[in-house]
Amino acid sequence: MLELHHIQKAFGDLRVLRDVNLKVDAGDVIAILGPSGSGKTTLLRCLNFLEHADQGELLFDGKQYDLAHISKKEIAAIRRKTGFVFQNYNLFLNKTALENVTEGLIVARKMPKAEAIAAGKRALDKVGLSDRYDYYPVQLSGGQQQRVAIARAIVTDPEIIYFDEPTSALDPELTGEVLSVMRDLANEGRTMLVVTHETGFARNVSNKVIFMENGVIVEEGDSQSFFANPKEARTRQFLQLVSGEDTV
Numbered sequence: 529m530l531e532l533h534h535i536q537k538a539f540g541d542l543r544v545l546r547d548v549n550l551k552v553d554a555g556d557v558i559a560i561l562g563p564s565g566s567g568k569t570t571l572l573r574c575l576n577f578l579e580h581a582d583q584g585e586l587l588f589d590g591k592q593y594d595l596a597h598i599s600k601k602e603i604a605a606i607r608r609k610t611g612f613v614f615q616n617y618n619l620f621l622n623k624t625a626l627e628n629v630t631e632g633l634i635v636a637r638k639m640p641k642a643e644a645i646a647a648g649k650r651a652l653d654k655v656g657l658s659d660r661y662d663y664y665p666v667q668l669s670g671g672q673q674q675r676v677a678i679a680r681a682i683v684t685d686p687e688i689i690y691f692d693e694p695t696s697a698l699d700p701e702l703t704g705e706v707l708s709v710m711r712d713l714a715n716e717g718r719t720m721l722v723v724t725h726e727t728g729f730a731r732n733v734s735n736k737v738i739f740m741e742n743g744v745i746v747e748e749g750d751s752q753s754f755f756a757n758p759k760e761a762r763t764r765q766f767l768q769l770v771s772g773e774d775t776v
Contacts, residue, residue, distance in 0.1 A: 535584035546743035557714045559730035560723045562740035568723040577603045611681030611689040617673045619665045625676045626661040651679035671702030691722040
């Protein structure tokens with residue numbers, strides 16, 4: 529459903545993405561691992577056009593796009609089929625949980641308010657916040673805020689959801705509640721691309737894992753073989769550092 533060919537991105541003289549190629553099939557849950565500065569987040573941001581790639585092609589739903597010359601109309605069409613969950617929630621502080629979820633439906637998609645409210649409540653119910661419709665972000669824990677953000681991402685029933693380090697700002701207890709929601713989404717067959725440092729999620733929930741460094745994909749494979757038998761020495765070194773396990 530999604531293919532990337534030769535994606536490149538630089539900020540001035542700093543080449544952040546050098547030549548990224550990736551194929552995502554429907555139902556894939558792909559975990560993207562790698563050290564800070566490896567290009568993981570920039571890749572996601574280019575896929576959702578929060579950043580614009582300098583070069584490369586995107587194949588999505590049978591259509592081909594030149595990312596260096598993509599139009600605003602094409603970007604809008606792709607965004608309507610995707611969801612994005614940010615590291616730091618990106619909620620409107622002056623709006624309730626329900627209003628945060630319905631804002632895009634009402635304003636951008638022109639959905640009737642009553643219909644949007646019903647959809648928003650279903651999304652919040654799905655992430656375990658049926659008792660928090662009218663709470664403002666300041667009244668919610670970090671984990672609850674991130675679950676509101678996930679509800680906002682799934683309320684449009686997107687074809688693919690991008691997660692950018694969704695638990696990095698949370699303590700371990702709150703991390704667990706967010707990962708549980710993500711596990712449920714994976715079990716539903718949602719297609720997800722997840723930048724994460726949670727190796728447990730990558731090992732147990734994702735079906736594919738990518739390891740990035742210096743703007744390239746160093747290694748990729750199915751989750752079981754990736755952790756049991758990583759092929760690249762740099763991958764083994766990284767996994768030993770983040771998990772404390774002997775992966776050789």
